[in-house]
Amino acid sequence: MTVTPNRTAEAKAILHNNDRGGYTVPTADLYPYQWNWDSLFSALGWAVFDIKRAWTEIETLFKAQWPSGMVPHIVFWSDSASYFPGPDVWQTSGIAPATSSGISQPPVAATIVRRLAEIDRLPPRALYEAIDRWHRWWHRARDPEGRGVIAISHPWESGRDNLPDWDAPLSQMEVTATGHYRRRDLDHVDAAMRPHQADYDRYLALIDYGASNGWDDAAVSRHSPFWVADPGVTAVLLRAERDLIWLGEALGFDTAAIERRVDRLESGFEQFWHDKAGTYCSFDLRTGQHAQAGTSASFLAPYAGIDQHTDQLIEELGTWSLACTYLVPSFDPRHGDFEALRYWRGPVWCMVNYMIAVGLQELGAHDWAERLKSDTAALIAANGMPESFDPNTGGPVGGKLFTWTAALWLAWAGGSASDANFSGLTASTDH
Helix, strand or coil, X not given: CCCCCCHHHHHHHHHHHHECCCCEXXXXXXXXXXXXXXXXXXXXXXXXXCHHHHHHHHHHHHCCCCCCCCCCCEECCCCCCCCCCCHHHHCCECCECCCECCCCCCCCHHHHHHHHHHHCCCCCHHHHHHHHHHHHHHHHHXXXXXXXXXEECCHHHHCCCCCHHHHHHXXXXXXXXXXXXXXXXXXXXXXXXXXXXXXXXXXXXXHHHHHHCCCCHHHHHHHCCCCEECHHHHHHHHHHHHHHHXXXXXXXXXXXXXXXXXHHHHHHHHHHEECCCCEECCEECCCCCECCCCXXXXXXXXXXXXXXXXXXXXXXXXXXXXXXXXXXXXXXXXXXXXXXXXXXXXXXXXXXXXXXXXHHHHHCCHHHHHHHHHHHHHHHHHHCCCCEECCCCCCEXXXXXXXXXHHHHHHHHCCCCCHHHCCCCCCCCCC
8 A cells, every 4th residue: 555645744844854943954964054045935834834933034044134235145054064165165254244155046035025924914124124225235236237137146146056058158267276175065966966067166266256356246246257147036036126015015115216126127127038049048248148048037037027928938838848747947958958957957946936836827827837836746746855856757856855845845836726825825823
């Protein structure tokens, strides 16, 4: 007799086991610190059965906010020998209020906080103001020319580390000796699922550039060897700005400045459209060259409230669905650079599926939204809660017992198929 796993109980256990007292690590050993957007998505899972703990997760992250407004992508609240590069490499001491990395990650905070506010209470005014400072940092530091597109200064800042989009910009870098270092990720995950060594050499060179310039935003924007406009970060920020307006109005703040930022991003987003690829693509701000194929971030335009090219996007999603078993792979499954197992070059990620599905649902593409939800549920039901999934076989990829996969099962994929539960949470007040 086959015993069906209780995935909901498993998901709660993963959150508890990855809890480090105020923040949740993505998974033990491989990622032993607080990661920015991992932590924020984990709050969706916590909110289902412990809303107080969900708020604590977010508040802990913002304790590490820099004076500039930047919220770092890693906060090193404790010591660990299982991860590289650690705080000694980033060299942010004296700049940051907590030991951290020197770059950020996609700003999902306002969107997550709005979800919590809808089921519980409005956030403290101080948290709202902290999120607004972070958004203003993105515009000032990553779009200093006011083009309406957000740049990333390091592939890790996109949250989609080794995407093929970054290959060409990285290849133009002159990589000087980065010194001997030992990658610790390969101690925990098959090398076939991780970025190549040449990628890591460039990642480390970019960290060295930022550290040598004291993580000065102006120096980075003017001279960083990697400076790429990313539709993923831009879409996430645009969505977050809209949600920040909702929060601001509810709290009694003047949101006129945020509305102007929304207008700029809305106008700028069309720059990502690439006619030859037939979708939204990143582009190198140093050379003006677009990437040549779509990624899962291409489908985040509806999530951002962008309704141009919707027919083409739906058609593109349909062609992707014929080229793989499960949606949405992180890169075009028809392309020669697609790799089903290698980190962000192919696998399906639950939190990206969630964001895409929310956008499709709001667009009115209910069947496609439900397809993404059902694919995500099927992947987790069959394979548990790894970091990501093979879009062809459905098999587990990357780290095991992963927080945001568990969180999205609790808050979305494992719930009812009804529209009312589609993007919302069914939270308990059990503390």
